[in-house]
Amino acid sequence: MEAHLAFRFSPADVPDAENGRGLRLQLGVCGSVAAYRALDLLRQWQDAGFSVGVTLTPSAQRFVTPLPFEALGATPVYTSLFEDPRASSPFAHLEPGQTCRAFVVAPASAATLERLVRGAADELLPCQALAFRGPLVVAPAMNPAMWEHPATRHNIDILRSRGVMIVPPGTGRTACGDLGQGRLADLRHIYLAGLRAALPQDLAGTRALVTLGPTREVWDGVRFWSNASTGTMGASLALALWLRGAEVHAVCGPGAVWLPSENAIEGVAPLYRHDVTSAKEMLEASMEVWSQMDMGIFTAAVADYSPESRGPAKFKKSEAPEGFSLRFTPNPDILRTLAAKRKNGSPQKVMGFAAESGNLATAVQGKLLSKRADMIVGNLLGDGFGTAENTVHVADRHGRTADWSRLPKPVLAWRLVSWLASL
Numbered sequence: 149m150e151a152h153l154a155f156r157f158s159p160a161d162v163p164d165a166e167n168g169r170g171l172r173l174q175l176g177v178c179g180s181v182a183a184y185r186a187l188d189l190l191r192q193w194q195d196a197g198f199s200v201g202v203t204l205t206p207s208a209q210r211f212v213t214p215l216p217f218e219a220l221g222a223t224p225v226y227t228s229l230f231e232d233p234r235a236s237s238p239f240a241h242l243e244p245g246q247t248c249r250a251f252v253v254a255p256a257s258a259a260t261l262e263r264l265v266r267g268a269a270d271e272l273l274p275c276q277a278l279a280f281r282g283p284l285v286v287a288p289a290m291n292p293a294m295w296e297h298p299a300t301r302h303n304i305d306i307l308r309s310r311g312v313m314i315v316p317p318g319t320g321r322t323a324c325g326d327l328g329q330g331r332l333a334d335l336r337h338i339y340l341a342g343l344r345a346a347l348p349q350d351l352a353g354t355r356a357l358v359t360l361g362p363t364r365e366v367w368d369g370v371r372f373w374s375n376a377s378t379g380t381m382g383a384s385l386a387l388a389l390w391l392r393g394a395e396v397h398a399v400c401g402p403g404a405v406w407l408p409s410e411n412a413i414e415g416v417a418p419l420y421r422h423d424v425t426s427a428k429e430m431l432e433a434s435m436e437v438w439s440q441m442d443m444g445i446f447t448a449a450v451a452d453y454s455p456e457s458r459g460p461a462k463f464k465k466s467e468a469p470e471g472f473s474l475r476f477t478p479n480p481d482i483l484r485t486l487a488a489k490r491k492n493g494s495p496q497k498v499m500g501f502a503a504e505s506g507n508l509a510t511a512v513q514g515k516l517l518s519k520r521a522d523m524i525v526g527n528l529l530g531d532g533f534g535t536a537e538n539t540v541h542v543a544d545r546h547g548r549t550a551d552w553s554r555l556p557k558p559v560l561a562w563r564l565v566s567w568l569a570s571l
């Protein structure tokens with residue numbers, strides 16, 4: 149899994165945990181060739197710090213057995229409404245509702261969607277869902293004709309109207325060989341939908357801008373000036389904000405990392421991605437949304453200068469046999485420009501980053517003042533550039549500081565979002 153998706157939660161990250169509802173998810177699996185893919189989901193949520201219970205429908209058990217789920221540590225793995233040897237109490241149909249924060253059905257078959265709509269309690273999975281008050285996520289998988297059928301459309305519409313989160317199937321060749329929409333969605337979308345359903349939505353109703361990745365300043369028809377930023381820290385922050393309910397606008401430089409697509413999960417505020425190339429384009433895209441934002445997090449490694457352009461043709465060796473010098477002109481400072489647009493007392497909060505080669509704490513304090521940011525996160529070059537972890541010194545406008553060593557970027561992102569939200 150990509151580094152920016154590797155979230156790891158502890159109970160302290162979930163302040164609303166109550167009634168024994170800790171970091172726990174229920175995964176329902178239906179009859180589909182894609183049933184085996186539920187094993188990957190199980191693994192990913194466990195890696196994120198969740199315990200996972202699994203319910204296999206009778207049809208699912210034609211495709212997969214309980215054994216690999218148990219071997220990977222799912223507890224319990226339910227297989228039947230009555231006399232289930234794995235259920236520790238006669239109330240197996242109530243247990244997910246008592247202990248889990250979210251219920252994800254992946255893959256969800258047409259038959260189970262119909263049972264969920266009807267509130268049928270004739271199989272354990274829909275019965276558990278009926279007794280579940282928390283967020284429900286469905287990730288359907290079926291033949292394209294079945295997915296397009298008015299009966300399925302009707303069922304999906306009803307589930308949507310009840311606030312069920314839907315991860316629509318992907319388009320391509322399905323297991324039966326037909327082309328169309330029907331195969332199980334990208335697992336990354338289902339993984340994120342499960343996390344989002346399970347995590348506190350303390351940023352619901354807020355909007356956040358995140359700049360990320362490098363910028364690319366074109367010199368001639370084939371060459372440009374740029375840097376090695378991957379956008380991992382910015383993508384981790386964009387996801388941390390979005391997982392907590394914020395509508396996020398990610399302004400991404402070229403080559404920046406994967407983010408969920410806008411319509412990947414129905415029923416939640418989207419994560420909008422604005423792809424740009426140069427520093428000027430990044431400023432324009434950020435300016436366009438800034439007035440509606442509650443927060444701005446500026447992680448992009450913006451090129452401070454652009455080479456004076458040689459135009460669209462390729463610069464030939466014969467033009468400079470003895471070598472040549474380039475003239476660079478300054479680019480706008482995006483963070484400074486947008487932070488300065490805030491009026492006194494503006495509720496907009498701003499977080500900046502500082503990449504330094506020495507004197508980290510001093511440089512962070514300097515940038516906190518010079519950029520008029522609410523907090524600055526500084527790291528030494530080599531400690532965070534192009535790596536999965538980051539070692540940082542953080543300072544805010546109230547004089548608070550922290551030093552965190554070698555934290556995975558998504559874990560750091562979660563802490564930083566909590567900090568910014570509390571300012």
Ligand code: CTP
Nearest residue numbers: 446447448450452480481482483500501502503
């Ligand atoms: N930044 C920006 N626009 C720029 C340059 C930087 O928005 N043209 C933002 C970065 O996204 C980061 C912060 O400003 O949040 C600091 O960036 P950094 O490269 O560390 O510092 P610079 O401002 O470029 O200053 P210097 O190169 O002198 O350290």
